[in-house]
Amino acid sequence: MARIVIDMDNVMADLTAHYVNSYEASHGIKLDLQALHGVPEGEVLPEGLVHKLLRSAGFFRTAPVIPGSQEVIKALMEKYEVFIVSAAMEFPLSLKEKLEWLNEHFPFISWHNIVFCGSKTIVEADIMIDDYDKNLRHFKGRQLLFTAPHNVHLADYERVNNWEDVAAALGVEVPAARV
Amino acid sequence: MARIVIDMDNVMADLTAHYVNSYEASHGIKLDLQALHGVPEGEVLPEGLVHKLLRSAGFFRTAPVIPGSQEVIKALMEKYEVFIVSAAMEFPLSLKEKLEWLNEHFPFISWHNIVFCGSKTIVEADIMIDDYDKNLRHFKGRQLLFTAPHNVHLADYERVNNWEDVAAALGVEVPAARV
Numbered sequence: 001m002a003r004i005v006i007d008m009d010n011v012m013a014d015l016t017a018h019y020v021n022s023y024e025a026s027h028g029i030k031l032d033l034q035a036l037h038g039v040p041e042g043e044v045l046p047e048g049l050v051h052k053l054l055r056s057a058g059f060f061r062t063a064p065v066i067p068g069s070q071e072v073i074k075a076l077m078e079k080y081e082v083f084i085v086s087a088a089m090e091f092p093l094s095l096k097e098k099l100e101w102l103n104e105h106f107p108f109i110s111w112h113n114i115v116f117c118g119s120k121t122i123v124e125a126d127i128m129i130d131d132y133d134k135n136l137r138h139f140k141g142r143q144l145l146f147t148a149p150h151n152v153h154l155a156d157y158e159r160v161n162n163w164e165d166v167a168a169a170l171g172v173e174v175p176a177a178r179v
Numbered sequence: 180m181a182r183i184v185i186d187m188d189n190v191m192a193d194l195t196a197h198y199v200n201s202y203e204a205s206h207g208i209k210l211d212l213q214a215l216h217g218v219p220e221g222e223v224l225p226e227g228l229v230h231k232l233l234r235s236a237g238f239f240r241t242a243p244v245i246p247g248s249q250e251v252i253k254a255l256m257e258k259y260e261v262f263i264v265s266a267a268m269e270f271p272l273s274l275k276e277k278l279e280w281l282n283e284h285f286p287f288i289s290w291h292n293i294v295f296c297g298s299k300t301i302v303e304a305d306i307m308i309d310d311y312d313k314n315l316r317h318f319k320g321r322q323l324l325f326t327a328p329h330n331v332h333l334a335d336y337e338r339v340n341n342w343e344d345v346a347a348a349l350g351v352e353v354p355a356a357r358v
Contacts, residue, residue, distance in 0.1 A: 003301070005301070083301050085301075089278070089290040089291070089293050089294075089295075090290055092275060092278050092279075095274040095275055095278065095295070096271060096274055096275055099268070099271050099274065100271075110297065111268040111269055111297045112268070112297035112298045113297060113298065114268050114296070114297055115268075115294060115295070115296040115297070115301055116268075116274070116294070116295045116296070117293070117294040117295070117296075118289065118290045118291035118292060118293055118294070119291045119292065122182070122184070122262050122264075122294055122302055122303060122304065123301055123302070123303065124301060124302065124303035125301065
């Protein structure tokens with residue numbers, strides 16, 4: 001059974017929307033998502049606010065789920081060995097919050113199949129789904145770049161724009177109503 | 180540079196001593212370490228107390244460091260790529276505590292090189308040091324079984340009884356005074 005490793009941030013959890021919503025809530029200013037295309041993730045908000053949010057209690061715990069991720073991951077698990085691999089070690093607060101978030105939104109994923117790491121170079125798998133060039137670049141298997149505003153200009157990868165694309169790329173069927 | 184993955188519990192952190200000390204503190208009874216030879220880890224203490232301790236706040240945070248581990252790991256890092264890989268996902272409280280414990284006792288290990296997982300089958304490396312048959316069994320590289328009371332009867336592995344043995348097996352020199 002082929003093994004897929006799936007990233008959390010910006011693949012399962014919509015951190016971009018979460019940044020923008022948090023900024024609107026605190027500053028009353030609604031940012032235009034289109035204007036974030038090609039902007040490095042840390043610069044999505046002014047004054048280093050992204051880095052502050054990433055270190056704020058509750059930020060990861062309350063991130064919205066990217067539509068389709070629950071249904072497609074459930075379908076992938078019937079055909080593949082699925083591991084969730086998140087580079088969580090940089091943000092110690094995130095460890096507990098990410099685990100709780102997964103248990104709430106993806107209760108069908110066992111703790112056996114969750115990995116929190118620093119560098120993803122240690123992971124052995126056949127397929128990787130990630131929004132970051134730095135994670136995909138060193139991976140020996142099939143690389144799927146999940147579209148996020150910061151990576152829209154990257155052309156070197158097989159790109160998936162959403163979870164319907166993932167289902168199509170990996171040959172699983174999900175009833176349209178469920179995605 | 181060859182990559183080593185090193186387990187935490189019973190390899191870097193002396194959980195057996197920590198169980199026995201905790202039991203003595205709470206029950207006033209000092210268990211004989213020799214009597215624990217060949218006893219499964221969960222049965223080291225009566226009445227499922229090991230499982231309770233593993234889920235107690237502060238237990239992992241206060242575990243004693245196994246002598247020599249700091250000095251030998253520091254020496255290994257000059258010759259190998261070292262990753263600490265702990266099956267921490269079963270005990271959610273342990274995530275933060277294990278990271279804090281590593282930062283306190285092994286401040287020279289970067290967060291880039293720390294992995295908390297459920298199953299260790301996802302890890303790609305050349306050498307694994309672990310006290311558990313279940314982790315070593317599926318590992319394709321060189322397997323070093325670190326002696327713990329529960330594994331003394333296993334004969335299928337290259338065995339290391341302590342960190343001096345690890346240094347010798349992996350060809351690093353540590354001044355005797357430091358181990």
